[in-house]
Each structure stands twice: as C-alpha cells, then as structure tokens.
Amino acid sequence: MEQRDRSRLLLLGQYPPSVVLDKDMRLLDAIIALDERGVRYGVVVDNEGVLEGLLSIDDVLFHVKKGYDEYSCVCEYVTNTYVSDVMDRDPPKVLLGEYGVEEVIEELARKKTGALIVVDNRDRALGIISTKHILSIMALSKMHAAAHEVMDKHIPTLREMNTIYEALEIMVSTHQRYVPVVDEKDKPRAMVTARDIISFIGLGETLRKLDERRDNEVMQTRIEKIASASLVYINPTTSLRKTIRLMRKYGVSGLPVVGEDDYRLQGIVSEEGIVAKLPHLAGIEIYYDYAKARLYIARAYI
Secondary structure (H helix, E strand, O other), rough: OOOOOHHHHHOOOOOOOEEEEEOOEEHHHHHHHHHHHHHOOOEEEEOOOOOOOOOHHHHHHHHHHHHHHOOHHHHHHHHHHHHHHHOOOOOOOEEOOOOHHHHHHHHHHHHOOOOEEOOOOOEEEEEEEEEEHHHHHOOHHHHHHOOOOOOOOOOOEEEOOOEEEHHHHHHHHOOEEEEEOOOEEEEEEEEEHHHHHHHHHHHHHHHHHHHHHHHHHHHHHEHHHHOEEEOOOOOOOOOOOHHHHHHHHHOOOEEEEEEHHOOOOEEEEEEHHHHHHHOOOOOOOEEEEOOOEEEEEEOOOO
C-alpha cells in the first residue's frame, strides 16, 4: 500500500477497546465481560499491551454449542476452557496513522470481518474499529441508495416455538448474529440475536441450571422467551440513511426488510452488508472530508 498522508487519519472507533482480555482468562469470565459491556469483541493483549488475539461473539456462540454437543455440559466446558484456546491468534489489524477511513472500509470488506484492531508500530493494541463505528459516520452522510441494494435476500428464519439451540445452530453455521422470527405467513414477529443468547447464558439463573447440568432445559428454552418483541422493520425502498439511523436509535446491527403491501419478510440489512456492498454499487462515490472529519457518500447520476 502506498504511503498515506497522516493528516487523513480519523480516530474512528473505540480507544482503548471496551473489553480487554487476558489469554489466561476462563472463557466463562470472558463471556460475562462481553455481556456486561454489551460488545461483540474482546481484544486479547499481554502485560505490555501487545496484541495477542481477538475473541468475538461468534467464537463464543461456537464454543457454547460445542460444550453442549460434545460434552453435554456447557458450564464445565466454558469454565475449563481458556481464552487462549479459542481466540483468533491472527486477527485483522491496521497501523495507527497509515489508514484513512476509505482503506478501513476496504479492509473490513476484503477480510469479511466486523472489526479491525488498531495497533502502533510495536503492535500494541490501541483501539478497535467495527462496522458500527463506520456506520456512525455514514449516518451523517447524504446517500441516494435504498435498503434493497444492500440487503441479504436468502436468510434462515425461525418460529416462536423454536429453541435457543436451533437459533445457535443457524448462527454458528451461517456466521449470522441475528435471525428473524416469523409467523406462518412469513411476517416478522421478533428478532433473536447473538447478544440475546449471550445475555441469557450470563443470567445467574441460567448459570445455576448449567452448573446443575440442566443443559437440556436451557437449550430447549423457546426463543420467544429471549427474542426482542419490539421489532423494527424497514421497506425495500427505505433510504440507507434512514436505515442506519434506525439501527443507531434502537441499538441493533440488523433490520428485517418487509414488503410494503404484504409485510412479508424479504431480507435483512446488516451493518456488515452495508459496509461491504455500498462502496461497490454502481455510481456510488466515497470521499473523505478532512475539515469536517466525515465520510460522505453520494450517488453519481449519469
């Protein structure tokens, strides 16, 4: 990559990261830490702050499911498993001062990840940039694009009577952190998210049941018990600017898209989908405004 003007740097993201973990921490404690801060990533560093790895909520879901499938005891498994056993030892990262916002977006899309760790020239972890941070800038921008242009159309769904384990199966197999809950007419009724599951697992009552080896009871809990009831949805023609603002307002990273007439589910718009697909839409131009420190996105009409 060619040398970039350091004046382009926007300290976008979280500095320092919201959750910093030690590799010798029990996975159970890491799960509780992620749940308490309500974040999707924990940065793993050594005593000098040097980056050692990254633990994501996707990793957590995978190992909660593994603890149940292979050991029939989630509590024992996450208690005896350590962060070093499950973390990504080579997480995507960017060097402070070397990347502008455009390059960060390109890296997020190219590596198909939801976050990049910001490091200094000694590889010390200084912060983390996620798709949520990118969208915070896009929310300030004028965009002539609609939800249908970036939505994922082929998505699995659940019914209210389905279980937490069935939701886990979908999330782990598809790397999707949210699954729409629909009725018999394919109309969205709720959304179950990875955070819903982690928060449920972290409850004192749930941990007590798991400690008592009542894993089946926990995993067979119906998702209607944990899914968000106050569902926010958008139409295919909803502008991306409004879509992003709704995401920020309600603190969600994915919104179901429904038909304007029949309200049947047509797809999902996610943070990752916007960041990955928007820069590649025909006629979309991205440029960085140094003075206002914003990223502007506009449709070029031909």
